Each structure stands twice: as C-alpha cells, then as structure tokens.
Amino acid sequence: IRGTISSGGAGGGPLALSVPIRRVAINPLRIPEGGENFVSSVLEQLLGLNATTLIDSIKAAREARNGYLIIREDATAEEISRLKRSKLDIFTFEDTYRREYPKGMLAAHVLGWVNSEGHGDAGIERGLESELAGIPGRMHMLRDSRNRDYYGEIINEEKPEPGWSITLTIDEAIQYAAEKALKEAIEKEGAPSGTVVVLSPKTGDILAMASYPFFDPRERPKGNNDMLERMNLTISAPFEPGSVFKAVTVAAALETTNLRPQTIINCGNGLIRLPGRVVHDHDSYSALSMAMVLAKSSNIGAINIGLTVGNKRMYAYMEKFGFGDRIGISLPGESGGKIHPVREWTAGSMGSIAMGHELMATPLQLAQAFSILANNGMLVRPRLVKSRQHPGTGKKEIVAPIAGEQRIKPETAIELRRMLEQVVLEGTGKEARL
DSSP states (O other): OOOOEEOOSTTOOEEEEEEEEEEEEEOGGGSOTTTHHHHHHHHHHHHOOOHHHHHHHHHHHHHTTOOOEEEESSOOHHHHHHHHHTOOTTEEEEEEEEEEOTTTTTTHHHHOOBOTTSOBOSHHHHHTHHHHSOBOOEEEEEEOTTSOEEEEEEEEEEOOBOOOEEEESOOHHHHHHHHHHHHHHHHHHTOSOEEEEEEOTTTOBEEEEEEESOOOTTSOOOSHHHHHHTOOHHHHOOBOOGGGGHHHHHHHHHHHSSOOTTOEEEOGGGEEEETTEEEEOSSOOSEEEHHHHHHHTOHHHHHHHHHHHOHHHHHHHHHHTTTTSOOOOSOTTOOOOBOOOGGGOOTTTHHHHTTTOSSBBOHHHHHHHHHHHHTTTEEOOOBOEEEEEOTTTOOEEEOOOOOOEEOSOHHHHHHHHHHHHHHHHTSTTGGGOO
C-alpha cells in the first residue's frame, strides 16, 4: 500500500491516501473470434458497461496480444458475485488500492498524481516515489493453463512492505487561503496563470504553494496542454524578477560601498545613457536618497547604485541571495533560474541587472531571497517535508530544518527592512499597505 501524504498545519489531515478496491479485468485472448459480441452483451447486463465500446476494446487488446483488460476499477461485492455466477472463464479479480485525494484540488501542484501503474508521475508523488511506494509482495504458486490455482500450493511468498507516510510543511488553512486569493486575483486581472508561495523565514517551512490553473489530481492528464497547465509555476517557471530585485542591489551597496540610506543618488531626470542604449525611468527624478530610490523604484537610481557596487561584487551578492542555484526541495522539475557569469556581462549589463533584468529567478527563489531580509541576514533553506512515519514500527522521524547560513550582516537586513517599509508607506507599493 502506498504511503499517506498529510498536511502539517494544526488540524491538518491526509491530502493523499490509498483506499482498498476490488479490480476486475478480463483476458481478451480467451474470447474466441466473434465471441466479443456475446461477452460484451453479458457485461452490459451485469455491470452496465457500454457494449459497443467494450467490443472495440476487446478487439484492440486481442490484436495487440494483450491478455489483460481492466473493465471495472472498483467493483462491489454484489457485482463480483454476479460475474462469478456467469461461469465465463475470462475474469481476474484483484484486491488492490486506488489513490484518493480527499481535499480535491487543494495543493494539487505540490502533490502531483499517480499513473495507471500506481507510480508517482509528478509532485511529491514522484519526488518521493521510493519512500511512498513501498515494496510489492511476490507469490510463486502453481496454476493450470487457465490460470487457476493448482491445489492452492504456494511455492514461495514474499510479504509486501507498505510505503512511508509523509507529513508536509504545507498548512491546509494557509494553502486554502492562498489558492482562494490567487483565483480572485487571476479573475480580477484577467491573467492566464499565476502563483503564490508562503514561506516561514526562520524554519524554511513552505506553508503554501499554489499555482493557477488548478487541476484535479484524481484525473490523469489527457495531453500536452493538460501537462502545461499542471506545471508547478513556483519552482518550474523562472522569469525576470524586475524591480523587486532592487533590494539586492541596495543590500550590496550597503555592505560594499560608502552609500547609506540617506546618500543622495543621481537619477538623471529620468534618463541615463549607457553603451549602446538609453534607459528611461517610469518617472523623472533629478535626485533621490538611496532610501527613496528603493521606495519610488527609480530605475536610473538603481543603475547608478549598481555601477557604484561594480560587476564582481554585484554578482557575489546575487549568489549570496541564492539566485542561479536550485533550492533542492523534494519536487521534480525545479529550475535553478539563471545568472550569467561576470565574463559574459557587457558594458551595459548593469543597466539591466541592477533593476532585475538579464537574470531569471523562480518565485520560490524570490521568497527565499526576501526571507534572508526577514531573518536578519540568515538563510534557512526552504523545505517541504516535515516528518516521515515508518510503515512497520509507526515511529515518526522528524525532519529537522537545515542549519541556517549568515548571508548578509544582521544590521544590513534590519536597515533594508526599514527602507522597504517606505515602499508601502510613501512609495510605489501603497496599495499593498496593511
């Protein structure tokens, strides 16, 4: 039996679990040519199946020399009894499990789904396949030419081992709120897609991770479009971060130059000439303090700050904030984003990088970068798994947070938080003020 996946918040329950079912299959190779009409008619009466569809499936399976065709995934005891009374020698009855997702579409991009063979195809289901799947049992026994027990003699038997149960850091209540807010924003703005991640900076716990469009993990994808819509945008869709990156530019300036929050920065009346191009600002400022460059999100101001920092030191701080490096959570398909080595920068590269262009980052990398500021310069790597439970002993193994690393000085983080507060008090982010 496949291990259960649960949420880790207060009052959280199972997000994915396996429930026992009785599966019924037939062997099309035992149905003689022309006999599919009779068999399909019988199964239509006994199980309510579509006879026409079943005839086509039997013919296709026979042509492919396939001796196993599932006709009912979850048969009732009464249905199985009726099939046995039919005396048709074509059935296989299996006690197996079906993967259920009791919360529906909640956290579907995190969970993923399982394929027709019961293996994880995406998300945690795939990322932790070796732990969740367990070890199947094996039984060697004598059967006759019609696959019937031969005196019930068992030659060898290996007992199955169930999979580990996994508890995630995801908090159900926060995940629900994040998905609700994301859907409302998507509908309001008319955007085709979007993503939200909620991260605890002190523990690295990912409390919510949502992508839109949503999907039902109980339904398997039908094609490339379905697969595209099921992409976990939080980790797999890097983009140019833009102005939010200016906080990194200012952090580098605070630690490697004499620039301070009150230092006046030339903003060029909204224009700066760089090798091969001219960069314009969204507003015309002659000069602003560095704190106001961040609050007003001045492009020209950020570029002049970046030019003061210099290429090598700017690159070092891009690395300090975790850009260009995969975080390494337990999900497949994570992108590391992209930062170019300094040797590939052009004379005008700082005109883009200082304001968040000419580099790529995932939403999770951005959340990690800002968690450094929230955690007084300490980086605690994001994590998704909170604990594992052994299937045999029931003993729970707590997954401890990875030890933090001091990436910038505590006083730098504190100063930057004060400066960033001005963004919502009197800068470009007033609508985000709480």
